[in-house]
Amino acid sequence: MPEARMLLKSAFAALSLFTFASPVLAENQSFKLGIVTFMSGPGAESFGVPAWEAAQMLSAALNEGGQLPAPYDKAGFGGMTIELSVIDENGGTTKQVQELRNGYERDGLDAVIGYISSSNCLAAAPVAEELKKLLILYDCGTPRIFEDGSYRYVFRTTAHATMDNVALARYLAKRKIKFDDIASINPDYAYGRDNWKDFQQSAAALNPNAKSKLELWPKLGAGQYGTEISALLQANPQVIHTSLWGGDLQAFVLQAAPRNLFKNRHVVITAADHVFQPLGNRMPNNVIFGARGSNGLFAETSPTNDWLVAAYEKKHPGGFPAQSYYRMTQSILGLKLAVEKAMALNGGKKPTAEQIADALTGLEWDAPSGRIKMALGNGHQAIQSNAIGVTKWDPASKRMQVVDVERFDAECVNPPANIKAEEWIAQGFPGAKCN
Amino acid sequence: MQLVSTIVLDGLIDASWIFIVAVGLTLIFGVLNVLNIAHGNFYAIGAYVAASAAGWYYAGGDSFPALGLIIMLGSTLVVAVVLGPLLERGLLRFFYERDEVVLVLVTYALFLVLEDATKLIWGVNPYYAYEPYVLFGNVSFFGLSYVGYDLMLIVVAVLVGVLLWLALNRTTSGKLVLAVIHDRDMSSALGINVTRIFVVAFTIGVFLAAAGGAVTAPKISVQPGLAVTVVLLSFAVVVIGGLGSIGGAAVASLIVGIARSLAIHTAPWAELFIVYMVMALMLAIRPQGLFGTEGLRKI
Numbered sequence: 001m002p003e004a005r006m007l008l009k010s011a012f013a014a015l016s017l018f019t020f021a022s023p024v025l026a027e028n029q030s031f032k033l034g035i036v037t038f039m040s041g042p043g044a045e046s047f048g049v050p051a052w053e054a055a056q057m058l059s060a061a062l063n064e065g066g067q068l069p070a071p072y073d074k075a076g077f078g079g080m081t082i083e084l085s086v087i088d089e090n091g092g093t094t095k096q097v098q099e100l101r102n103g104y105e106r107d108g109l110d111a112v113i114g115y116i117s118s119s120n121c122l123a124a125a126p127v128a129e130e131l132k133k134l135l136i137l138y139d140c141g142t143p144r145i146f147e148d149g150s151y152r153y154v155f156r157t158t159a160h161a162t163m164d165n166v167a168l169a170r171y172l173a174k175r176k177i178k179f180d181d182i183a184s185i186n187p188d189y190a191y192g193r194d195n196w197k198d199f200q201q202s203a204a205a206l207n208p209n210a211k212s213k214l215e216l217w218p219k220l221g222a223g224q225y226g227t228e229i230s231a232l233l234q235a236n237p238q239v240i241h242t243s244l245w246g247g248d249l250q251a252f253v254l255q256a257a258p259r260n261l262f263k264n265r266h267v268v269i270t271a272a273d274h275v276f277q278p279l280g281n282r283m284p285n286n287v288i289f290g291a292r293g294s295n296g297l298f299a300e301t302s303p304t305n306d307w308l309v310a311a312y313e314k315k316h317p318g319g320f321p322a323q324s325y326y327r328m329t330q331s332i333l334g335l336k337l338a339v340e341k342a343m344a345l346n347g348g349k350k351p352t353a354e355q356i357a358d359a360l361t362g363l364e365w366d367a368p369s370g371r372i373k374m375a376l377g378n379g380h381q382a383i384q385s386n387a388i389g390v391t392k393w394d395p396a397s398k399r400m401q402v403v404d405v406e407r408f409d410a411e412c413v414n415p416p417a418n419i420k421a422e423e424w425i426a427q428g429f430p431g432a433k434c435n
Numbered sequence: 436m437q438l439v440s441t442i443v444l445d446g447l448i449d450a451s452w453i454f455i456v457a458v459g460l461t462l463i464f465g466v467l468n469v470l471n472i473a474h475g476n477f478y479a480i481g482a483y484v485a486a487s488a489a490g491w492y493y494a495g496g497d498s499f500p501a502l503g504l505i506i507m508l509g510s511t512l513v514v515a516v517v518l519g520p521l522l523e524r525g526l527l528r529f530f531y532e533r534d535e536v537v538l539v540l541v542t543y544a545l546f547l548v549l550e551d552a553t554k555l556i557w558g559v560n561p562y563y564a565y566e567p568y569v570l571f572g573n574v575s576f577f578g579l580s581y582v583g584y585d586l587m588l589i590v591v592a593v594l595v596g597v598l599l600w601l602a603l604n605r606t607t608s609g610k611l612v613l614a615v616i617h618d619r620d621m622s623s624a625l626g627i628n629v630t631r632i633f634v635v636a637f638t639i640g641v642f643l644a645a646a647g648g649a650v651t652a653p654k655i656s657v658q659p660g661l662a663v664t665v666v667l668l669s670f671a672v673v674v675i676g677g678l679g680s681i682g683g684a685a686v687a688s689l690i691v692g693i694a695r696s697l698a699i700h701t702a703p704w705a706e707l708f709i710v711y712m713v714m715a716l717m718l719a720i721r722p723q724g725l726f727g728t729e730g731l732r733k734i
Contacts, residue, residue, distance in 0.1 A: 042659065217707065228699055259579075278561050
């Protein structure tokens with residue numbers, strides 16, 4: 001009898017061991033994903049709200065499974081349901097740091113994709129690193145994140161803003177557009193200053209005769225540009241550079257177009273696609289612009305891009321997705337592949353933040369905007385191709401078209417690893433691989 | 436010569452819309468002794484309502500485009516008639532006997548509430564009312580092209596200033612307002628309906644702010660965030676001109692407009708702080724402003 005009891009005990013112990021040791025398959029689990037983006041304030045309409053909409057649309061399709069083309073056709077993140085929540089990025093850096101801590105520690109977020117503002121990115125990255133939680137920066141432009149810092153848990157799945165201005169300067173050179181005299185009107189904060197510096201240095205590197213005639217710095221949200229337009233008309237440069245965005249860019253266009261600022265000179269805009277739909281035919285023709293990557297009108301046909309455009313048109317008949325849609329989409333798709341790769345290496349179990357970070361480091365994937373490569377910042381900073389073109393209103397479709405497009409490989413407009421963007425431009429783009 | 440004339444004209448255009456808004460703020464302070472932080476919200480609401488009205492009108496065709504502009508301005512009258520009495524009678528009057536700082540805090544709370552209410556009603560997407568902007572064609576001035584609409588704003592601002600001055604100084608009602616400003620209790624004792632004058636003055640102030648929003652709506656993208664920029668500029672104007680002085684608001688608007696224009700044309704790096712530098716200088720040299728008087732409110 002004692003033997004029988006002993007046998008029973010042993011069997012129970014073995015069974016318990018088996019039960020606890022067996023893999024907890026992730027099929028019925030969820031993955032809590034926090035999205036931080038501007039839901040209010042000046043950045044909401046152009047970037048924040050569309051990005052959140054993209055996150056909702058994509059996660060719904062992924063959770064359903066089989067909606068997107070391979071390799072994105074598996075449901076959720078490796079079978080785990082994506083549970084989305086949103087945090088408003090408006091309200092200042094201090095608030096964002098606290099909200100991020102709350103998101104990880106109180107709400108148990110598995111990962112956060114977020115931040116449009118460069119200052120928020122710079123503040124949030126050390127917090128995620130300290131808490132050993134996954135943070136994916138999806139929009140902010142400053143190159144300083146991984147040039148000045150090194151992280152294990154922080155990634156940026158979109159290219160930084162340097163490539164936008166390098167591509168603009170390369171476009172002018174390639175199309176043999178004269179740019180000896182340049183003027184600028186950029187918003188007076190880090191983003192505007194960085195954009196102008198990159199463009200000015202790139203232009204000088206490609207054309208030794210390029211010189212700045214006038215630099216204007218209206219404050220963010222100024223709204224009225226009459227005096228600036230007069231100053232630009234008086235300076236009469238060959239090229240006017242601007243990184244104004246959102247409502248500021250729309251107001252500038254509305255006020256500058258009737259005063260013929262867009263005639264007899266070239267206006268180059270680092271990111272303009274997001275104002276085409278609100279402005280309609282008030283956006284002049286022959287404006288040289290980018291979309292911070294091969295996004296929106298620049299995106300080439302591919303299974304993922306075709307899916308994105310069709311899904312967007314279903315929601316917004318007659319419209320087309322602009323850059324923020326693309327950046328959010330490529331970030332979620334990259335995270336999905338990293339989670340699934342880590343999960344496969346983890347025997348089908350939900351991976352840890354460390355395992356996902358390892359899987360995302362140096363990863364490459366196909367997004368609607370083309371191939372994304374985590375090539376910089378020790379595999380934590382993405383590079384991607386870029387494209388620049390010219391506006392042309394199509395009265396038949398009542399949509400803005402892009403013509404005279406020039407495409408630039410990621411390695412042509414992004415610095416190689418281990419050199420800062422600023423130094424790379426100043427040295428004349430060493431190691432650039434252009435087609 | 437061309438540079439000087441351009442600086443002056445650009446400054447005048449800037450000064451015109453700033454004056455229309457700021458004179459409303461100074462009128463409210465002059466009569467009610469309320470430094471209204473929510474004034475920028477009335478500008479924003481005026482811009483939204485006017486843009487919505489323009490959208491409705493132009494959606495039906497533009498057989499008579501100028502009518503759209505009239506409808507836009509008319510819609511701001513509705514804003515003033517609804518919001519003015521509602522806020523003055525429903526909120527501000529309960530705090531008149533309290534410390535002035537409390538009133539400032541109340542209008543700050545109102546600013547926050549109206550900011551969110553605007554977003555709740557119109558959302559975060561921009562509204563446009565661009566059609567009137569091309570109504571007056573273009574005018575060439577020293578070789579530079581100007582939009583006729585911008586020049587028309589100068590005329591409107593002058594009209595507003597003159598009408599307001601005439602109404603206060605050449606009409607019986609205006610003189611009653613002046614009496615209330617100088618001594619509220621004595622005016623009340625003499626049988627003047629102070630309550631009605633408060634309501635009317637506040638409503639006119641709201642109308643001026645909303646009208647400022649309506650006339651600038653055709654050249655901007657109407658979206659969240661308008662109120663803050665405008666209220667800061669308006670405060671700069673009333674501080675420089677002297678709290679409660681219409682003449683001061685006019686001169687200060689000119690100073691602000693031309694200072695900005697001068698900075699942009701000759702030293703663009705100074706644009707951001709030039710207005711506030713002028714304001715700081717004024718506070719240091721003459722704290723009561725150009726036309727303000729110490730201890731006695733004036734209008």
